[in-house]
Amino acid sequence: MLLPGRSYNLFDDFFNNDFFGRDFRKFEAPSMKTDVKEVEGNYELSVEIPGFNKEDISVSLKDGYLTISAKHEENKDEKDEQDKYIRRERRFGSCQRSFFVGDAITEEDIKASYNNGILKLTLPKEKERLPQEPKTIAIE
Known part of the structure; x- marks a missing residue:
């Protein structure tokens, strides 16, 4: 029943249905929660990447940008004695x-x-550049 003045969204009702349940949330896109702290003149990044193996993770540096990527593919198959599928699951995520x-x-x-779903990166702090006196550029 729709009531005046009450917002109703068919999609919210559909996706909140028990059909999707808790298991559906396993397939949500993972996020990389990151803590950055200063430790003895360095920066230490602690990046949460649970559910990934070390081999699934890559770290690269290009043009001053540190990029962390993770990609996971998993297949689980269970069959009964007559090779009829009881359950087939696949999980992909990146x-x-x-x-x-700098x-x-x-x-x-x-x-x-x-280790244990946490990627730790340690990198030196970029040295602070001292302010420079303005330099005059000759015009030809």
Whole structure:
């Protein structure tokens, strides 16, 4: 029943239905929650990437941008004795996040480790540039 003045959205009703349930949320796009802290003159990034293996994750540096990518593909098949499918599940997911770290940082400066769904990256702080006196440019 639709009531005047009450907003009704068919899609909200459909997607909140128990048909999708909790298992449907497993297939939502993963996000990379990141904590950045300063530790002894370095920056330490702790990136949450649960459900991914170390082999699924790549870290690259290009034009001053540090990019973290993760891609996951998983297949699960269960069959009964007559090869009739009881359940077939596949899970695919990917996510990517980039941070500007400056042009002075190289790949050799960055250290990375992955343990229990947390990617830890340590990179040096870019040295602060001292303010320079304005320089006059000769006009030809």
